[in-house]
Amino acid sequence: MQTKLSSWLSLIALLALFTFEAAAQGLAPAAPGTPTAAASGQLPATIRATRVMGKVTYEDIATKIVKDLTNDAVIYQGSIVRTQANSSVVLLFANGASINLAFSSELNIETFTQDPFAGTYEPSKETEEPSVSTTNIKLTQGELVGNVKKLKRGGAGESKFTVGTPVGAAGIRGTTFKIVYRPSGDGRTFNFTLTTIEGNVEIQIGSGTVNAPPVSVTDNKEVVISNVEVNATTNQITATTSTGQTATVTAAAPAVVDAPVTTISQVTAVAAQLVQAVANVVFASPTPAPAVTATPPPAPTPTPTPTPEPTPAAPPASPGTTPVAPPASPGTTTPPPRITTP
Numbered sequence: 001m002q003t004k005l006s007s008w009l010s011l012i013a014l015l016a017l018f019t020f021e022a023a024a025q026g027l028a029p030a031a032p033g034t035p036t037a038a039a040s041g042q043l044p045a046t047i048r049a050t051r052v053m054g055k056v057t058y059e060d061i062a063t064k065i066v067k068d069l070t071n072d073a074v075i076y077q078g079s080i081v082r083t084q085a086n087s088s089v090v091l092l093f094a095n096g097a098s099i100n101l102a103f104s105s106e107l108n109i110e111t112f113t114q115d116p117f118a119g120t121y122e123p124s125k126e127t128e129e130p131s132v133s134t135t136n137i138k139l140t141q142g143e144l145v146g147n148v149k150k151l152k153r154g155g156a157g158e159s160k161f162t163v164g165t166p167v168g169a170a171g172i173r174g175t176t177f178k179i180v181y182r183p184s185g186d187g188r189t190f191n192f193t194l195t196t197i198e199g200n201v202e203i204q205i206g207s208g209t210v211n212a213p214p215v216s217v218t219d220n221k222e223v224v225i226s227n228v229e230v231n232a233t234t235n236q237i238t239a240t241t242s243t244g245q246t247a248t249v250t251a252a253a254p255a256v257v258d259a260p261v262t263t264i265s266q267v268t269a270v271a272a273q274l275v276q277a278v279a280n281v282v283f284a285s286p287t288p289a290p291a292v293t294a295t296p297p298p299a300p301t302p303t304p305t306p307t308p309e310p311t312p313a314a315p316p317a318s319p320g321t322t323p324v325a326p327p328a329s330p331g332t333t334t335p336p337p338r339i340t341t342p
Helices: 002-027 261-277
Strands: 047-053 056-060 066-068 079-083 088-093 098-101 106-114 133-147 160-164 168-172 176-183 190-198 201-205 215-217 221-230 237-240 246-248
Touching: 047 056, 047 261, 079 088, 088 261, 098 261, 133 261, 168 176, 176 261, 190 201, 190 215, 190 261, 215 221
Parallel strands: 133 160
Antiparallel strands: 047 088, 056 066, 056 079, 079 106, 088 098, 098 133, 106 133, 133 176, 160 168, 168 201, 176 190, 190 221, 201 215, 221 237, 237 246
8 A cells, every 4th residue: 555655646746746847948937028830820911012112012922923013012921022224122021121123133932920919000100010921032133232130039939030042041130131133244143242231231152062161241231242153053153253253152251341432322222212211101910811712613504404395286177088197107008998888
């Protein structure tokens, strides 16, 4: 009896210890203000177009349908925005970020999701995003100037804002920046420039498989890589030097230099336009897409049975005529007519 009692007490103590450890590892309620997990509750968020100039289109990647992008139009992740010559557009993201896409540019909005938030959000009145978000966009060619609010960091969720290019990816930390990726004079290579006006951008040159060490580009600094060529087969990134020699870009981290005064002035002017573009803009929290109810197929319509047409009656015989019997069926014998003697 004493042995059984000891076993039960040991089991109860073990269960109590397990419960305490589980609570200590995160099952306890989160502290007020702690961001929720980014991977679990994020929903597709809205992107609003404004200050559209010239010819601007967007393509739905899933359906391949291309439409004109107009002021106040709303698009989502899975869209490619293209500007023609002498054209531009400002894209306003529901997390407070704003992008000015310049002429002859192509921007692939691969991912933009966001945790729901309470009430509404006015970017012009805030310095931080309203909730944890994930943004992954790719500048295939052209140039853009962006302003990103302070991102949520720490806790259970952490925001990410990445701008990719064929040369490498830039991780935005909440800043004003400019990225250029345009063809050079020979039409075969490209020129890449990343300029930070305020804040911090971490750039990593590489194709995803072969990367140079990341570097930070801070206030009024930039990275310039000229005559860049990306090998589509090997993903190797090279650049032609001023002496005509080819060097592998991913062999070392790129140099960070002072940005020219003219570049700083130009980016600052575009950033001021972004501030004006977000004035009076209000975003609502993202909501789940409504459930789609399957519509049952229509019931088949019964085919009506045709009514047989009545057989017309034989016309009456004329007086003084002998009725003519109908022809006999094949294989039957017709009896001789009966002769009646008066």
